[in-house]
Amino acid sequence: VPAWWSANGLLSASRNRCRDRAACSRQSAVDLRLAMASGCTTGIPLLLTLGCVLLATAVPGTATEVHCGYPGVPAHCSVTYSKDDLSVGTVATYTCDAGYELLGPGRRMCSANGTWTPPNIPFCVLNVAAGKAPLQSSTMGGGVPQKAVDGSTSAFFQADTCSLTEAERSPWWYVNLLEPYSVQLVRLDWGTTSPEATVVVRVGNNRPDMGANPVCNRFTGPLEEGRPLFLPCATPMPGAFVSVHLQGQGPLSICEVFVYTDQALPVERCPSFRDQPLGSTTTYNGKCYIFYDNQPAPFEASMRFCEARGGTLVDETSPALQGFLSWELYKRHRHDSDSGQYWMGATRDPRDPASWKWLNGREVTISFWNAPGGSRENNCSRFDGTRGWLWSDTNCEHALNFVCQHRPTTCGKPERPANSTIVARNFEVGSVIEYRCAPGHLLVGPNIRTCLANGFYSEFAPKCRYLECGPPAPIPNGSLMLTNGTRHYLSSVEYGCREGYVLVGRSILVCDVDQRWNGPPPRCEPVMCRAPTPIAHGLVRLSAASTVFGTVAEYDCEPGFLLSGPGHISCGPSGFWQGDIPVCLRPTTTRPPTTMAPTTTTTATTTSFEPPTPEPTSSKRPPLIPTKFHPDFAPDRTDQRPTFLTTTLAPPRAVPTATTTVLPTMRPRPQPPPQPHQPRRPAFRPVDNDVAGSAGHRTIMSPPDLRGFSDSSPAGAKLNMGGFIALGVFGGFVVLAAVITIVVIVIRRCRRKMKTVKLGPIGPASPSVRSPQLRR
Incomplete structure (x- = not known):
């Protein structure tokens, strides 16, 4: 049966919807949630469109072949396929090893949705009750209890093959398996018909005629002669005694009892001579x-x-x-x-x-x-x-x-769960087998089992559980890509940002065991450049309120200066300004010395540009402080004014001049009186005070006027903030010392006055002092 859809990974229409609910319900192997998303615009890249993040679309009418995974095989069993590729329609046929009996579906088919039908695998079990020691509550005629485990059954009651008790209240029958087994299923072939009866099967290690064992299963309903009754235990129950109890009044007749388990050693594994x-x-x-x-x-x-x-x-x-x-x-x-x-x-x-x-x-x-x-x-x-x-x-x-x-020489074929593989050299005693699950499945249980000397494998068989994460979350200004096109366990998704944005967070997420991506999605933040480098006697205008990617910084000079170099630079995707920084030069006019001749006077003038305020302090060009890439990972906000950094400029390069007489072509501008030179730190200041973020806004940055800061500029006596603080601290100490001195003087005077008042005048009449004459 061909599939009705295919996955092409393309966005083929502006609105992708299933035609009806039934069509949407037929989705299986590929996630078709994209068909339920509306508003996806044609031509927009799928990974960059919010709300339309899934990577497949359903195209009705096209066919894509669907395959089923490994169907799984029980222990002591083999499986064969009608098609090697396990495509739709493949039939899996199960065959048990010698000595085992197949219980369950012997054939399964690969369906169009990629699963096997019926969903459960069969079992290969062994009847451990045959030939064991039975006993019953009573015996009628020749119906001894051994006839129920003699290995022969009948479609109707026969005295030579069925057991029979007397008509009594609550008759019972049990078999001693001689060793504990993990009982999975009990089959009873009835020898008599009863319109309504209640049958209870118990499994345990107590003799049923001496103590009660746990209940394996219970059946209430009509019993038909010769018809088998299957009573599986809810879970495999260990025990050496299996008993059958008929509640009520009447005889109990059983033609054959089968006690099934897959944890028994068949005689086929024993040596044969x-x-x-x-x-x-x-x-x-x-x-x-x-x-x-x-x-x-x-x-x-x-x-x-x-x-x-x-x-x-x-x-x-x-x-x-x-x-x-x-x-x-x-x-x-x-x-x-x-x-x-x-x-x-x-x-x-x-x-x-x-x-x-x-x-x-x-x-x-x-x-x-x-x-x-x-x-x-x-x-x-x-x-x-x-x-x-x-x-x-x-x-x-x-x-x-x-x-x-x-001792047995082999453990036989181990159980192989669905969507798994095993790695083993052989199945002999002492060999080791390893389990591995198909992609997208989690191994639950031990991955290593060993064939023991008793013919059984250690541990228990694992299971392969399929896990799948939900669609990964999209991110603004970014894209995502499923690495292998799947979202199952251990699949990965990789995020990226478009030009001008930088990724903050983990770029690769993996589908974890809890069926969630192992972390939050990252985010894309705009790339930020530092403030553009200022120039002397120049202005900087920004095309935006911040220095995000794409912002253009336009340079201009103050009146009287000409711009040398490119007029603008732009913030690149790496966080650096692209372009060379220009300089502002002042035009000057120079004239060589005039040569006087008796008959002719010749004057030649030359116009040149030189930097203002030359200072013979260095013969090198003033260095510009470079700016390294430093993205600030902050979104572009138009409600904030740009922050301008203060930059220290080295003095301009001094231009060596020859012994040439310079004659100005215009009258010199009056200059202020010479003052001592006091170096000051220049700072940029915005020329205008417009509200940031307004329409047509252009930020202008201007450097300080350095024309008045020459070596001949007067230096006034100025105190900076540190001086004021030092003077304040010194004055405080002086005042504190004076206060302490006054307090000490006052305390001493008070003590002296108190002593004088307490002693009073000393004379011969004082009762507290004896006169020296009285002592004699």
């Missing part, structure tokens, strides 16, 4: 067990046989493993007249006859002996079928059956 018996291989807790019951041998020969094939005799135990092996041996020999005997990998310790050790050297700490003690001549051990498959000590020279224990 031509001489091993059919159906002799089983798995438990990530290990393979092969039961050899057709070639009995002594202990040493059995041990070497297993080692030659990459395995060992059973050299470990636990209550769960002992239960699993006992059940497997019971299934194989329950119909035999003489129960079997199998070697196990435990021998008597030669240094301590009372203890036993495994073949791997570890001491036997957990044991399941039939009877303690025994003969000291029996140095080997066996699974004894006559004692319920408990342990017994045995003479090592007897010929018995044996069980070889193997």
Whole structure:
């Protein structure tokens, strides 16, 4: 199915709108929000137009091929495609590895919007209930509980393949999986019909007849004979017991129970040999067990046989493993007249006859002996079928059956999420695989997984989540460009400014994990030049109220001076004035000495220009202070008057003159009386006082008149501000010293008067003083 639009990145009309709402709803892979923007003028660059910032337009009637991404594959599965380019109409077909069953859609198709239909991928699962140990509340007729896990089902009730309980209140049935599994789905094939029933499935590690386990799923409705009922768990539930409970009064009949999980080791991953018996291989807790019951041998020969094939005799135990092996041996020999005997990998310790050790050297700490003690001549051990498959000590020279224990050699195909790829050499034990997501997707979960010795991968499979940021914000007087034409995760947008503006902020933004651009958009500020360089006896007029890019500074001279050089300069895009600075020169007339002849008098005059007020202080041209680029990043405001900088000018260059008599052609202007020279700092002053920003405004800058500042100018006694401050401080100290002196004098006088009043006159009549005569 061809697409109905294409992305050309051009603005093809003055107003871009979808014809109807249905047409707009069909947008998919390309952002068509431009079609909803109005007022975009033809010919205006798209990136510079506010409100019309998106980079694609919809052109109905043109076709662009759409492709789907990687559809994703579950664990233990392969996928094939009808088209290699994954274009619209491509069919993906799923196939599970040997030993696994496909649950879910086996075929998916690439739709016109670039997605796969149906949206969910299937699962490749393993039935772990077949051949395990079941039990039910009661048994009616020949409907024993083992018939529900014998691997055969029926479309209607049959006594030889379906279980059946008595008609009782709340009957139940459960199966012991012998090890915990992560149960994902339970399928029940019913053997009886019920118009209305409630069925509850529980999963856990408690025996259902002794304790309740968590509920996996519940169903209420009619039950049909032979029709399967699928009850998925909300989340994978771990447990070794799966039970089925029928609420209410009636019999419970099940033709087959399927317990599905994708976290189980199939026998297809175990080593296979031509001489091993059919159906002799089983798995438990990530290990393979092969039961050899057709070639009995002594202990040493059995041990070497297993080692030659990459395995060992059973050299470990636990209550769960002992239960699993006992059940497997019971299934194989329950119909035999003489129960079997199998070697196990435990021998008597030669240094301590009372203890036993495994073949791997570890001491036997957990044991399941039939009877303690025994003969000291029996140095080997066996699974004894006559004692319920408990342990017994045995003479090592007897010929018995044996069980070889193997490790899996591979972990199989790992799960590959949609829009991802994996990097791996192989899937053998110890290998490492790496996950990578397609552009625009974020990897959620571990990116590295390792194939473990138990045949399973470490960690869990990651997911690839698609992230997309919104349209980037436009900026005035600037442009933006999507670097790779996309707005998804880790895409970037680059901003730029037009001529005469400088970018303030980050020029490149990246789409971040929160689906936002990682920073605010920058802004474009106008380029500012410094104040134009003033010239002596000249004026500067600006074409604008500020020195922004494009402003023209026009130079002019005062009356009596002529301009030498270009008359104007302009503020360039780099912040420097473009053009040479002119100078103002004063015209002068010179005449050589007159030669007197007896008969003829000849007078020749020459007119030349020389700078005013020559001073023989330096033979070099006065330097002009250059101005470096310094953008002030402030918008052009017409309500402010321009700021003029004061510039110090070096004295004009002295022009060396020859011994020539200069005769002025006009009467000299009267000069003020000579004064001592006092250097002053010239400052620019605006000639006019117009309001800044008014129409036709022209700013005029004028340098100071330097004609009166020569070496012969009188220097008056002037005090600057520093002198006034120094005099004030000195006077303050004098006044403070006088005040302190007066205060000290007054305090001393007061103290003296107080002492005089307290003592009073001293005489013979005073009671407080004894006369010297009385002492005698």
